[in-house]
Each structure stands twice: as C-alpha cells, then as structure tokens.
Amino acid sequence: MWIIHQRYHEALNKLTPADVYYGPGDLILKQRERLKKLAIINRKTEYLKQKSIVL
Numbered sequence: 001m002w003i004i005h006q007r008y009h010e011a012l013n014k015l016t017p018a019d020v021y022y023g024p025g026d027l028i029l030k031q032r033e034r035l036k037k038l039a040i041i042n043r044k045t046e047y048l049k050q051k052s053i054v055l
Contacts, residue, residue, distance in 0.1 A: 003017075004021075005018045
C-alpha cells in the first residue's frame with residue numbers, strides 16, 4: 001500500500017495516487033503554484049537589490 005501514499009508520479013503532476021483519488025491533489029497544486037510565484041518574486045527582488053548595489 002505504500003506506493004499509493006508515498007510514491008510521487010510524474011504523470012500525476014508529482015502527486016501520489018492517494019492525493020489524486022482522495023482529493024487534496026488540487027489543494028497541493030494550488031499551494032505549489034503560490035509558492036512558485038512567491039519564489040519568483042523573491043528572486044527578482046534579490047536580483048534587483050544586488051544590481052543596485054553593484055551600480
């Protein structure tokens with residue numbers, strides 16, 4: 001049974017079959033998207049800070 005609860009599948013957007021079947025899959029994907037957007041904003045901010053220091 002470990003395979004449906006612990007193994008992430010590429011065909012399922014790196015979710016476990018249990019995540020997809022039992023429902024939290026959509027929530028997990030939304031959280032990932034939110035974190036990705038925050039990371040991009042943070043990287044851009046840090047880049048601009050470094051760029052202004054160098055100039």
